[in-house]
Amino acid sequence: MSSPGEDTIKGNILVVDDTPASLKMLAGLLKDAGYRARPVTSGSLALQAAAAEPPDLILLDITMPGMDGYEVCQRLKENQALKEVPVLFISALTETTDKVKAFQAGGLDFVTKPFQFDEVRARVETHLALRRLQLELERKYRELRKLEQLRDNLTHMIVHDLRTPLTGIAGYLQLLQLKADLLSEDQRRYVDGAKGGTTTLIEMISSLLDVNRLESGEMPLQEETCDLSVIAAQAMKSLEGLTIGRSVILERPEEPVYAICDPAIIQRVVGNLLGNALKFTPKSGSVSVVILRQGDLSRVEIRDTGYGIPSEYLDRVFDKFAQVEAREEHKNYSSGLGLTFCKLATEAHGGTIGVFSEVGKGSTFWFELNRANMQAGL
Secondary structure (H helix, E strand, O other), X not given: OOOHHHOOOOOEEEEEOOOHHHHHHHHHHHHHOOOEEEEEXXXXXXXXXXXXXXXXXXXXXXXXXXXXXXXXXXHHHHOOOOOXXXXXEEXXXXXHHHHHHHHHHOOOEEEEOXXXXXXXXXXXXXXXXXXXXXXXXXXXXXXXXXHHHHHHHHHHHHHHHHHHHHHHHHHHHHHHHHOHHHOOHHHHHHHHHHHHHHHHHHHHHHHHHHHHHHHOOOOOOOOEEEEHHHHHHHHHHHOHHHHOOOEEEEEXXXXXXXXXXOHHHHHHHHHHHHHHHHHOXXXXXXXXXXEEEEOOEEEEEEEEOXXXXXXXXXXXXXXXXXXXXXXXXXXXXXXXXXXXXXXHHHHHOOOEEEEEEEOOOEEEEEEEEEXXXXXXXX
């Protein structure tokens, strides 16, 4: 807060009062108490002094000619470099409405004249201490963000480098599958298992990379007018291996429901939500993909009759860190980063996503996008 040459100074305080005697007395008392007091006699001078050298705290009178304390405080709060500087009003005004107006202007405290200096000093010390803690917290937050960025960059690099050899392995396993007639039943089963595991790893890597791109705003969207029923049907077809022997129904209105979106991205959203529902729904249960119109929005719901999600997880189920917590507790409610991708992808389209669930009765994941009207009345 203070410059390196002012280690013995307890704080840099700007004192604003149009009454010279009051200003001199308060500045003198602050100086004797170990503070650097900078007295100014008007609101305009206060703004100039604060801009030239931001103080640690401002003691501000209200009733001043030209520009009163309320306006001075409002202008300080509009200045990016000064808006966090604490402002304490000192005024002879005693009405509650005056104090409320001071707080509305951005002041943190209010001392009534005539004041007791012990009270002023105590409040100054309190707010300076809070300001120091705030600055320290901001500094540590910046350091943490820097470390997180380094971690994410390293993770991104490692994961990106992993995808290439895994794709090669998947290709070789696929070639072995084409030679199935030369393999024994056990060998075919081993190859199929290895191919499935490799495909899962590649999908996990792709999800992690895509989440990173969405978080950094680096995934461009190729938006167009799309029929959500067609997208849902394509997503269901891509998961045919999971839907064999399962009850999976597509429910849609007679007329198409259109949305403005990137069809490839939204197909992945539907696929992730559907795959998650299938994973956590027993074969005796059912899963429905429902297409709806909601006013000016187009809505997709994936309903299942699975295990359901406890209420304490519902607000965090799309959070990638919540997935880690759930796994540590051996309670998985989604597969990998799929739901995190769904949330980021939907929000990138300007849409919303959510879930409601009841343990033992199943879950409904939904998302809404801006609807495109292809015909009057749709």
